[in-house]
Amino acid sequence: MCGIVGYVGNASGRANATHGALDVVLEGLRRLEYRGYDSAGVAVVAEGSISSRKKSGKLSNLLDELEEHPLPGSLTGIGHTRWATHGGPTDRNAHPHLADGGKLAVIHNGIIENFAELKQELLAKGVEFASETDTEVAAALLGDIFRNKLKGGADGGLTKAMQLACQRLEGAFTLLAVHADQPDVVVAARRNSPLVVGLGEGENFLGSDVSGFIDYTRKAVELGQDQIVTITSDSVDITDFFGAPAVGKEYTVDWDPASAEKGGYASFMEKEIHDQPDAVAQTLLGRSDARGHLILDELRIDPQLLKQVDKIIVLACGTAAYAGLVAKYAIENWCRIPTEVELAHEFRYRDPIVNSKTLVVSISQSGETMDTLMAVRYAREQGALTVSICNTNGSTIPRESDAVLYTHAGPEIAVASTKAFLAQITAAYLFGLYLAQLRGNIFTGQIKDVLADLNKIPAKIQKILDSSTELRELARSMKDEKSVLFLGRHVGYPVALEGALKLKEIAYIHAEGFAAGELKHGPIALIEEGQPVFVVVPSPRGRDSLHSKVVSNIQEIRARGARTLVIAEEGDEAVRDYAEHVFYVPETPTLLMPLLTTVPLQLFALELASGKGYDVDQPRNLAKSVTVE
């Protein structure tokens, strides 16, 4: 999830020649910085060559660099803010990446899945690499095609080279390229990653979303899958990857610049809830092959050590801890390894039993939560193996762990965690399947089936998001409620806890999650006339009699006057007689249900808090990353 900007202008043709390429690109990067802030860089074409500057860290570091080492004026340029996936957030790994003897500059958003084989091919041709990134491989491939196959552009130029390069690339990518030999052109390509064109007067723009150019134009063209666009100051040409002409969808942006950064949503939280199909898809991308074999290439840990593990302890806080509770069910089911989930701030004070056969899995969106970091440090001191599931490349917890499995949810700006939660669960599933594959607990065929079910989840989340009107209306009607309870069983129990936490932290009302079976052991005393209770119901297709027991729980509270708000699987008619409202989610295997049943509860909390007029992105008393113990 990186921020990308491209620009080509024409001093004479522009409505008001007040800005050059660098002005436009830096303004766009400022607006796109929320998409990634590990590093930033720009490249311009001027005086027959490419000039480029790039720095790790926030955009301000790049601005300081440009202050010290300014670029020449130019009307053609590209810029990038990085959310690191391959290779840590260093100067070397920052974009743009150069090729063709420094005459070509490329920036990229996404993951090139076959970068390793392409890199070997290029190394064999004598190409040298300066970074660890998949992007530099794409740049080198493009440069090799432009220089050698197309004879330096004599046979079709940068556009043709991009078409041929994209025919070789697998994965998700938005690429932008400029070349010193074609100073008035930016060429871009997209597959499974966003790119829009901005149409100006005597100038044209490219952006990963409209906030990249909204200060200059509101006329935009949305590009389709597997398309290439070539922009000059007065032309926009679109083709497919094989050169056949294509047409983009023109539209006018009616958002104000501030809301453009939120993708047109009212808040980052709403945007991030709607980012969830992509967050899950990106976390799955490139981590298994067609045979259903898992490839967690950044999980650099000796498989022999993982085979000897006889206990797993998951360490996390808050929402991340609830992801850990879901992970427990999946890991124990697939790997048959005893798995404990510990609140990190409690862990080291209970004198835990930890040794070299203990695997500690920390889960953290920020990678900076001090409670979790201190617990990981303690576990390492006790000799445990440590793996971090984290959303922030290069942050402290992954750096201090033996291995890391990154979630690819992109930056999560809202304090209340949503897309990171679903990405954490997804990564935990992948890790559990990887352990099971390594230890031979389940066959490749079974893993392939689970992966197939996981790959259907993004579309199922989208279906829930697209049918949330009734739920949102209910939430608005409940904005004055003083208490909401949440019940769940099995993997529905952590979902109930998370639903309660969301409501607490953004609507500031009492909310409590219970294991449904625990109700009769005390909490049912809380039930009185009109008490709203969400119940997360297991699949009726699941094993045991879990479903019928939870339906009985609904009857018990209904009989005592509760408002029963039920989350159930499509087709589950058994709940209807006892539910005031039923919100259905698409069918999916029981272990994967949290990826779906969580979404209505996120939307409910968002809508109720919004109805109270609260700032859902920056709730009172909270911080996005709790870096104190």
Ligand code: AGP
């Ligand atoms: C979740 O909505 C909260 N913001 C909070 O519970 C958060 O999950 C917790 O502080 C852990 O943060 P981390 O994932 O960055 O470690």
